[in-house]
Amino acid sequence: MVTSSDLDRSAILRESAAAVRHLARICFKTGPPTHTGVELEWTVHDAADPVRPVDATRLRAALGRHSPAMLDATSPAEPLRHGGMVTLEPGGQLEISTPPRPSVAALIRATEADIAQVTDLLAAAGLVLGSSGIDPHRRPRPVVETPRYRAMRGAFDRHGPAGRTMMYSTAGLQICLDAGEPDQVADRWAAAHAVGPPLLAAFASATRHAGRRTGWASARMAAWLAIDPARTRPVWSPSRAEDDPIDAWISYVLAAPLLCLRRHGADWAAPPGVTFADWLDGALPRPPTTDDLDYHVSTLFPPVRPRGYLELRYLDAQPDRDWRLPLVVLTALFADPGTVREAYTIATPVAHRWSAAARHGLADPGLAATAAALLDLAMSIMPRLELPASTHDEIRRGLRQRLTAAERRHQ
Template sequence: MVMSPELDQGTVLGDEAAARGHLARICFKTGPPTLTGVELEWTVHDAADPTRPVDRERLREALGRHCPVTLDPTSPGDELRHGSAVTVEPGGQVEISTPPRPSVAALLAATEADLAELRALLDTAGLVLGLSGMDRWRPPRPVVETPRYRAMRGVFDRHGPAGRTMMYSTAGLQVCLDAGEPDQVGQRWAAAHAVGPPLLAAFATADRHAGRRTGWASARMAAWLAIEPARTRPVWSPGRADPDPAAAWAGYALAAPLLCVRGDGPDWTPPAGVTFADWLAGALPRPPTTDDLEYHVSTLFPPVRPRGYLELRYLDAQPGREWTVPVAVLAALFADPATTRDALAAAAPVADRWHAAARHGLADRPLATTAATLFDLALAALPGLGLPAGRHDQTHRAIRRRRAAAERGHR
């Protein structure tokens, strides 16, 4: 396959050792853990009739100069006023990705301002953001078509309908945390995974889809879990914990099947079952490059993904301003090594309960008990975030409400 000339071809990778070394350099950048970022995604609906499809042209007009090039190749793709980038996902979901901030207070304030700007843009077009991690009203339907998304759909279709559900109907909340100093990375990596099931359970919002109850607390996570385990399963778990996160991630990435192989035509569908390790061994007509490897890891979707920082991908979208609560909880749990250690110790016994968290939420007793403990740890660490008094009090009350819900869940 010939690479499109506008694609950066990078350096040819000669073998697995070169690929592993490149991944270690780019995926775990160590240093003081000072920055926090967030990515917020929502389904988008007609304000008068949430069941009505919203087409790409309506989204393009609403977003104007902030429209991503996937919708309008001529758009400047301007950031929002406080620096958030706007993207549109395959089903028309809108996402904003913030720059990392050195204080949680600054992150929350800037993100709320950009979110207000986004809401105003959509409001002029009679559009509103959804309130949950799943499209409550409409069945899966493509809105944005690109070679990447077509290849993604084709590969996911080999495993059933869950891929289309994920692509076109789900909305998530991602929190981005520094990997930390070299001696902290292992603990932060393990804790980021371990707290996932109890926090997924506590913040599950995706129980309805296309006008009906799904039987899941988080049908969004259920869709992810059903797609392709080699691409979506957690990298870390207590039973297969690797003391070297970079080595574990490299093994995961190289063993994962290709989702697409970029070229200069419209069809990027890869041969079935070919992994990146197979590509390194000569399975495709040309050898892979560092750019191919970086693109490949962008097609892997575990609950925690290293991108130089740790991207925590397991939370459902939250209604209204509630997105600030899980951001504050996670920032508090990772604010100092002692709290992170205690969070890991509390959550390790339930670290494999992803399926139970998606299915039952806080109705699962071990998850509810652990969530309550994590909320206690977050409340104790909250003053260390340095939030303004009003924001601190508001966040403290919100976490206490979540803790009370967890208490009710495990009785």
């Protein structure tokens, strides 16, 4: 049976107005901001020799029935016990994507259980999860090959080596927040961007790559920033703070060049420089469909990406259980409209300093001072999150350590 959604996804977009209407309908799903989600990535290493490459066969054997289809076409790709889904990035980085939860306490419990399950599966195969935002031991190399990944590599290679570093060596922590009620979206959108540079600095964990120091606090973000500004630069900026979020996102999407074109066979390379707006104007032999537009959106990687909810993509992977720290900070800062506005006011003076945050982290006095103020604000709000006492105390200690480091840098 063909459903209405099938028809919508296959609908031909014959003019830009139809693409605009579709993007405007899906980019922000408004409603009470009650849910939070998290996506965690890690590099994966041999437990005895972290420099040793880990191939797809070994990962497939370790993950078993939880292997994603890109790794094993016959796998049932079963969710983990608490609902997390396992996927792999092209360099073999492992990702757990959680279902959103109505409380951060519930999200932490479920995510910790899923991480423990994956850790056990890997341990049985002599593998361990990494602890930083970029592979400190190995040079970039492909582990999972698909037509999409080959097309990505070819497109990124035109801009230099950063694309391969990003694809094969980086690991991030993504926090997913509701967009909010219609009258809250603009403030939450702006604040999600504004707090990015100081929180990137506070939680930077990617200083070593392939056996050497990189000179960056977050070499992961450095790689992202160097790939292709048309698909990785922030959508929002302080200089255009009054822009409507929906209009800004639509302009970003339509102006971005195509990364790949799905077709039969292994060659998905897109003509260089052709944007989605060009495609709508007839630059390619066939017109695009709604499904093509949705797929194009999936190839855009700004620090904050609207997916109905807000996907905050700027944090490095964290060691051990420290992923909970930025999760709690962001949940606290976005607890209500008042905290959102206060966080925005604190962060705005450094909201444009993405490159400085990646390069210097808390060694930058302005970023350190702003990070300290944000962490202090978050800790004042933490009791409202109703975390279990032991979790609250442990996270507070971790944040105090980060706050102390930021304050020392500022002195």
